[in-house]
Amino acid sequence: MRSKFNSFGLRITLWYVLLFLVSSVIISLCLYHQLKFQLYEEVDLFLADEMNEFKQFVSEHHQSLSLIESQMQKESLSMRKDYQMYYGVFDSQRNAVVESSALPQDPEVRDVKSSVFPALEVKEYKTRGETNNDVVRILTKKVYSQNEFIRYLQVGMNMSRIEKTLMNFRKNIMITIPIFLLLSLVGGFILARRNLLPVSQMIKTASRISGSNLEERLPVRGTGDELDKLAQTFNNMIHRIKEAYQKLAQFSSDAAHELRTPITSLMGDIEEVLSHPASPEKYRVVLMSSLEELARLKQLVNSLLFLSRESKPNDKERNTAVELNSLVRDIVELFEPVAKEADNNFRHDISQEPIYMQGEKCRVEQIVSNLIDNAIRYSSPGGAIRVQLRKNGPFAEIIVADEGIGIPEQDQSRIFDRFYRSDPSRSRNTGGFGLGLSIVKSIVDSYNGRISFHSIVDQGTTFIVGLPLHAALPLVVPSQPS
Ligand SMILES: Nc1ncnc2c1ncn2[C@@H]1O[C@H](COP(=O)(O)OP(=O)(O)O)[C@@H](O)[C@H]1O
Ligand SMILES: [Mg+2]
Secondary structure (H helix, E strand, C coil): CHHHHHCHHHHHHHHHHHHHHHHHHHHHHHHHHHHHHHHHHHHHHHHHHHHHHHHHHHHHCCCCHHHHHHHHHHHHHHHCCCCCEEEEEECCCCCEEEECCCCCCCHHHHHHHHHHHHHCCEEEEECCCCCCCCEEEEEEEEEEECCEEEEEEEEEEECHHHHHHHHHHHHHHHHHHHHHHHHHHHHHHHHHHHHHHHHHHHHHHHHHCECCECCCCCCCCCCCCHHHHHHHHHHHHHHHHHHHHHHHHHHHHHHHHHHHHHHHHHHHHHHHHHHCCCCHHHHHHHHHHHHHHHHHHHHHHHHHHHHHHCCCCCHHHHHCEEEHHHHHHHHHHHHHHHHHHCCCEEEEEECCCCCEEECCHHHHHHHHHHHHHHHHHCCCCCCEEEEEEEEECCEEEEEEEECCCCCCHHHHHHCCCCCCCCCHHHHHHHCCCCCHHHHHHHHHHHCCCEEEEEEECCCEEEEEEEEEECCCCCCCCCCCCC
């Protein structure tokens, strides 16, 4: 029951009916007053006409009261049955000289009647007859003869026919409004239901959608209206969720595969050495290589953990200034022995001017060491590697360039994908999991930085990372006086 009253369709219908009621009442009132005004205007014109005639008659025969009286009776009773007329002649003291009998002799009537004299214009009042509540509209005029006041004259008309017409009009309205109200209620409800049908369909479809059922799509009727747009937006959203879901599933399965291979080989090595008695030296060798493999596994697990969290830097991190010059220099020094061993010509060019960014030191270290690690890993012996730190607009730029194997053009769009290795056999031999660049990219993105690269096969690769400079520190540090 409650849900019925919560229904959007019902609410629309009720608003619709209310609007209809209010507007029809307003229109009816306007029409009613317009009609009343017009009818009264007609009566007033008629009374003015009649008054002119009466005035003429009275000023011609003002000596003969009986003639006037008989004329008045004739006019008021016999001539107009439906529109009963009233005529009266009064002296300057406002006492009746002659009066037709059409007006009930009610003291209150007289009272009201006398009060209308000063105005000398059309007035209206209700008589309180014994049997009816007739309304009489009366026109009062002064009659002069040669600038001398003679009489007050009154011409009145019984308004009962007019009132009846107006009452019929009111009655008709009272009947038609409820009928139309009922029609609008039914019509509105049918209309609302019809228009909201797609919404119920959407609710049904949407409730069927789940992690395992992302194939469902809402029906798009092609009307191009808001509901259609909503369905389209909803469908696009499901599509995006499906993609993200698939990516996640792929990531989990890739991670499991990556873990399985080294674990299998570890187990194989250990089983092998345990199957025959062996010298302590042999055990030592196997344990050493197992430890190395485990270290690699630990690194993989750490990378997976980092990527699965993909946390945004918090406020404290945002406000910490990291000096990049010494950070880059330290990492370069750390890699120097490795580069030497790989026979690479390792150089660096770090800006003298201190460069600060907002962030967490260890995250930035991860960026730099991953890029240098790749440069060494994918370099040919003797190739040069150059690490550069400089300012470029609002960014601190870290550039790592090598003269290594390069990245084939068809792989360039995918190197930031998780577990992506352009040449798996070679990569696996050199020990990468294909997560390094995904981690770099996710850190750069979390700092609203930018990363780009250009690469030519067998000539080399250059990675350029831009990280926003620390906002609170001046972009340009004044140069030291020498
Ligand atoms: N400096 C580079 N030179 C050539 N290829 C590179 C370079 N850096 C990255 N790549 C390619 O991009 C792939 C992804 O890099 P990365 O995510 O660091 O994974 P990994 O180094 O573990 O293989 C690498 O497998 C390699 O094919
Ligand atoms: Mg790497």
